[in-house]
Amino acid sequence: xxxxxxxxxxxxxxxxxxxxxxxxxxxxxxxxxxxxxxxxxxxxxxxxxxxxxxxxxxxxxxxxxxxxxxxxxxxxxxxxxxxxxxxxxxxxxxxxxxxxxxxxxxxxxxxxxxxxxxxxxxxxxxxxxxxxxxxxxxxxxxxxxxxxxxxxxxxxxxxxxxxxxxxxxxxxxxxxxxxxxxxxxxxxxxxxxxxxxxxxxxxxxxxxxxxxxxxxxxxxxxxxxxxxxxxxxxxxxxxxxxxxxxxxxxxx
Amino acid sequence: xxxxxxxxxxxxxxxxxxxxxxxxxxxxxxxxxxxxxxxxxxxxxxxxxxxxxxxxxxxxxxxxxxxxxxxxxxxxxxxxxxxxxxxxxxxxxxxxxxxxxxxxxxxxxxxxxxxxxxxxxxxxxxxxxxxxxxxxxxxxxxxxxxxxxxxxxxxxxxxxxxxxxxxxxxxxxxxxxxxxxxxxxxxxxxxxxxxxxxxxxxxxxxxxxxxxxxxxxxxxxxxxxxxxxxxxxxxxxxxxxxxxxxxxxxxxxxxxxxxxxxxxxxxxx
Numbered sequence: 001x002x003x004x005x006x007x008x009x010x011x012x013x014x015x016x017x018x019x020x021x022x023x024x025x026x027x028x029x030x031x032x033x034x035x036x037x038x039x040x041x042x043x044x045x046x047x048x049x050x051x052x053x054x055x056x057x058x059x060x061x062x063x064x065x066x067x068x069x070x071x072x073x074x075x076x077x078x079x080x081x082x083x084x085x086x087x088x089x090x091x092x093x094x095x096x097x098x099x100x101x102x103x104x105x106x107x108x109x110x111x112x113x114x115x116x117x118x119x120x121x122x123x124x125x126x127x128x129x130x131x132x133x134x135x136x137x138x139x140x141x142x143x144x145x146x147x148x149x150x151x152x153x154x155x156x157x158x159x160x161x162x163x164x165x166x167x168x169x170x171x172x173x174x175x176x177x178x179x180x181x182x183x184x185x186x187x188x189x190x191x192x193x194x195x196x197x198x199x200x201x202x203x204x205x206x207x208x209x210x211x212x213x214x215x216x217x218x219x220x221x222x223x224x225x226x227x228x229x230x231x232x233x234x235x236x237x238x239x240x241x242x243x244x245x246x247x248x249x250x251x252x
Numbered sequence: 253x254x255x256x257x258x259x260x261x262x263x264x265x266x267x268x269x270x271x272x273x274x275x276x277x278x279x280x281x282x283x284x285x286x287x288x289x290x291x292x293x294x295x296x297x298x299x300x301x302x303x304x305x306x307x308x309x310x311x312x313x314x315x316x317x318x319x320x321x322x323x324x325x326x327x328x329x330x331x332x333x334x335x336x337x338x339x340x341x342x343x344x345x346x347x348x349x350x351x352x353x354x355x356x357x358x359x360x361x362x363x364x365x366x367x368x369x370x371x372x373x374x375x376x377x378x379x380x381x382x383x384x385x386x387x388x389x390x391x392x393x394x395x396x397x398x399x400x401x402x403x404x405x406x407x408x409x410x411x412x413x414x415x416x417x418x419x420x421x422x423x424x425x426x427x428x429x430x431x432x433x434x435x436x437x438x439x440x441x442x443x444x445x446x447x448x449x450x451x452x453x454x455x456x457x458x459x460x461x462x463x464x465x466x467x468x469x470x471x472x473x474x475x476x477x478x479x480x481x482x483x484x485x486x487x488x489x490x491x492x493x494x495x496x497x498x499x500x501x502x503x504x505x506x507x508x509x510x511x512x513x514x515x516x517x518x519x520x521x
Contacts, residue, residue: 047516080516086351089516112353122344127276128269139265140352140359142258168276184348 035100037192037223038062038085038114043094044247045080054080056247057094062192062223067214067237070227071252072244078227079119081244082194085225086116098192112142115190119197121177123184126170130161130180133169134187141188151187158216159183159209174201179209186213193217195226262354263362270366288378289385291321295444296386306446315389315475318382320443322375323467324434326406327441329364329371331434333413334426336363341424341521350509350518357506360417368406375402379474391476398473404487405466407494411501418501418508424521437463447480462493 040060046053054077062068072078083089085096087103087110096103098113125133134152143151156162159179169177178201185193198210214224226238241252274280299314307313337360340346349359382388412433420426438444440454441463447455458464465486471477479486512518 045516083516083519088347088351088513089518090510090514108353108355111351111355114351116347116351118344118347120344123348125269125273125343125345127273132269132272136265136269137348137352139262140349140354142255142262142353144258145261 035097036061037064037066037099037221038225039095039097040081040085041095041097043081043084043091043096045077045084045089045091053092053247055084055091058244058248059094060225060242060249062225063239064221064223065218066239067218067224067226068240068242069236069238069252070225070242070244070249071229072227074229076244077247078244079196082116082118082196082225082227085192086114086194087111088116112188113191114194115185115188115192116194117181117185117196117198119200121174121181121201123181124169124177127168129166129168130172131156131165133180134184137184138187143188147189151189155183155187158186158213160205175203175206178202179206182206182210182213186217190217191222193222193224195224197228198226199228259354259358262358263365266359266362267365267369270363274366274370284374285377285381288321288325288374289381292318292378292382292386295321306448311387311389312475312477314382314386316446316471316477317444318379318386318388319471319474319477320467322378323441323463323470324438324443325374325378326368326371326402327409327434327437327443327463329367330406330409330413331416331430332367333360333364334416334420334430336367337417337420338424338427338521341420347519350513356509357502360414360505361502364410364413368410372402388475390474394473394476398470401466401469401473401487401490404490404494405462405470407498408462408466408490411493411497414501414505418505421505421508421512421518424517437461440464442467462490465489 038061040058042057042059043055044053044057045055058081060068060070060081070078070081080089084091085103087096087107090104096110098110101110101113103110125136128136131152134155138148138151156165159182161180161183164172164176164180169180172180178198182198182202185195193214199207202210217224242249243252295317296314299310299317302313307316337346340349340363346356350356352359354362379388379390383390413430416426416430416433419429440447440450440458440461442458443463447458447464450458465481468480469483469486469490472479472483481489509518
């Protein structure tokens with residue numbers, strides 16, 4: 001099984017970032033034999049030499065159409081794991097692949113397949129309106145022209161942002177900002193969505209909208225990795241649950 | 253649609269974003285125009301007080317310095333890039349740019365578009381106010397030629413901004429260093445006075461960067477001042493700086509981002 005967009009987008013390497021790429025799919029390095037939506041193999045990360053590794057040869061595979069929860073105490077390494085999975089930071093060892101596409105060897109291609117919702121309320125331009133924020137993000141995410149308008153309107157509809165579309169972000173509540181951040185995460189229609197404490201500031205209505213977006217992603221064989229501290233979301237339905245402790249995953 | 257066209261749209265989107273953010277601060281243009289008026293007024297009267305060697309009349313020094321003032325705004329734009337990168341790092345938006353298919357390097361390059369275009373407008377406004385309020389005489393027959401020369405000058409200035417942006421990505425600082433560099437260039441670039449007034453060792457420094465030849469040629473085109481070097485030599489120098497430094501600065505910026513990703517400090521600010 002391969003994702004829809006894998007055949008729709010030309011691959012590019014790190015040097016292609018500047019000049020674009022028109023390399024056919026055949027020429028693109030992808031380990032599709034054992035391809036899964038997300039595969040972390042032997043991932044290690046240590047912040048300093050005198051500290052124990054925050055991730056120690058961690059292995060995690062997400063299957064298509066699944067929602068996986070990873071919990072763990074504060075500082076256990078959940079955010080680091082998500083950042084490495086997204087390609088934001090590089091691991092000291094191990095590899096990260098989205099549908100066989102390596103974050104290290106093919107970062108541009110990798111970034112087209114994955115979307116990260118970072119924890120907190122950052123990552124928005126305070127002086128832009130909701131609509132302009134979404135338009136900007138769609139352009140930066142290089143959403144194809146035929147999908148551009150539709151993806152913005154869908155994001156506004158699906159996350160009930162129509163009343164806020166003309167409002168500047170710095171005039172919105174924390175919960176409204178979180179809804180916008182989640183809308184931006186799902187807007188490019190990624191294959192894998194990484195959520196870091198997505199319920200922050202979100203009300204019941206916002207949570208329902210998030211769950212609906214996740215269901216739509218799973219319906220097209222996408223996968224979700226959801227991280228939050230232990231003890232939360234035990235009433236939510238996940239296909240797999242893990243606890244991250246001492247740099248590795250144990251079944252929850 | 254090819255990646256190149258989508259990347260073109262993304263470049264324009266960054267510029268549009270910066271325009272919208274700029275327009276959300278309604279008094280910014282007025283305050284910057286007023287700053288230019290104050291500078292022009294100051295140097296108008298300084299030109300009448302001081303007899304400067306090499307200038308036939310106070311008016312010729314005023315013309316000389318107005319072009320310098322106009323170029324300072326362009327120089328500030330080039331050196332605003334590290335500050336823009338720092339703002340993105342603090343706001344957490346740099347992460348998004350880095351994780352986007354457009355990527356961080358292209359995003360940083362796109363971030364330069366609006367400030368540079370805006371500095372063009374501000375430079376034109378400064379020259380216009382110099383003409384209207386203080387009787388500056390432009391050499392209209394060669395003024396149109398100043399536009400492509402300015403574009404070439406920008407390409408030779410821009411790498412310095414990109415290098416400081418790379419520094420900001422790695423050490424999270426850079427804006428302090430840029431203010432020193434701007435002050436230094438104001439001296440050795442001949443923005444406010446001729447470099448011939450400087451000691452010989454500083455005159456050598458004036459020859460080792462693109463700001464002096466750019467200022468020289470633009471002054472010649474705008475107010476018909478005399479040239480230190482031949483125009484072709486100055487333009488060749490600018491072209492060489494642009495051709496060598498632009499790709500080098502882009503590579504350094506890309507390397508700095510990858511270095512910060514490896515160390516995990518890309519998320520810090």
